[in-house]
């Protein structure tokens with residue numbers, strides 16, 4: 001990585017803690033990613049992005065700000081990044097997938113809280129995330145209780161705008177979300193001093209739809225046996241989709257897809273045909289939470305699909321592009337959200353349909369239902385989803401974990417036993 005100390009200092013970061021945080025990353029990355037066999041050549045770009053994770057992209061964002069453009073961060077796929085882009089801004093999905101900042105967060109938050117929420121707050125308290133520091137403001141949402149209350153605390157450290165997400169998928173809920181989208185549009189216009197019109201919004205919708213399409217194309221290559229790419233590499237790419245410049249990301253993932261499609265034609269895989277194919281369903285796995293994929297793929301399985309927000313829930317729903325006037329476009333943005341089957345909704349039976357459909361599409365042999373500790377909504381949906389999977393004869397186990405390594409041995413034993421049974 002280049003020398004970014006001056007930039008980090010100007011952003012107000014805690015340089016000592018930041019050094020401690022980043023120190024193990026290169027070694028860990030080498031072990032987990034670079035050492036994998038048969039990696040596609042086009043992964044080089046994503047390796048480069050990780051090597052520059054707190055450098056080059058942050059520098060780009062600093063320059064964007066110098067040019068008067070907004071940088072806005074969020075934590076949930078419901079937040080409509082299109083509006084930020086339409087106003088000439090950059091949208092960043094903050095990661096919150098590391099154990100490092102959690103002890104600091106536990107000084108101000110209860111310990112028995114989802115690690116994702118704790119890490120979100122912890123990164124800000126520790127001043128070790130340059131994306132946080134470069135952001136003009138953060139966007140929260142009323143999805144789960146932990147997040148909802150964390151925004152009040154976060155707002156003491158950085159302006160935190162909260163969108164009220166409805167908890168049902170009725171017509172009235174969609175109207176509420178549409179009103180929230182309009183309110184958010186006005187907020188961005190206010191902050192940026194730019195007008196969001198049907199033209200710049202259409203361009204932003206088209207761009208982000210392209211990003212989602214290219215992710216779908218990438219996932220499509222995993223539907224065949226043998227899979228041409230590891231689950232770990234795809235998870236990494238999906239995580240980076242929230243950070244990278246959309247145009248560049250689309251181009252690089254397209255190049256990777258071409259290579260993978262060629263592999264598929266030749267019947268080449270990263271593992272041999274017949275390797276147990278696993279789908280993970282559940283809570284998101286934000287950067288750098290690679291633990292579960294790594295355990296599966298070093299125990300003789302291959303992850304071929306993630307039904308999560310660092311997976312299909314991020315890209316399967318496109319924003320309809322037919323709407324030409326601003327009101328129609330805003331309604332289309334709202335419509336997309338109603339198709340994202342997050343466990344924060346009640347009822348949420350569409351998620352059962354998604355899981356069953358994806359299990360078939362990706363020819364999975366078994367499903368690992370993953371939920372982050374203390375995430376009640378996903379934990380409670382296990383009952384319905386596992387029942388539906390078992391009725392279809394698809395084996396499933398539930399794994400609850402956090403970002404620490406304390407349960408790695410025990411998880412490995414369970415995952416190995418599950419894979420042997422398939």
Ligand code: BJ8
Nearest residue numbers: 076077114143144283309342375
């Ligand atoms: S759309 S999954 S990104 S809310 S923070 S709910 S793990 S207790 S992240 Fe999510 Fe949006 Fe839904 Fe997706 Fe549970 Fe933790 Fe809450 Fe979480």
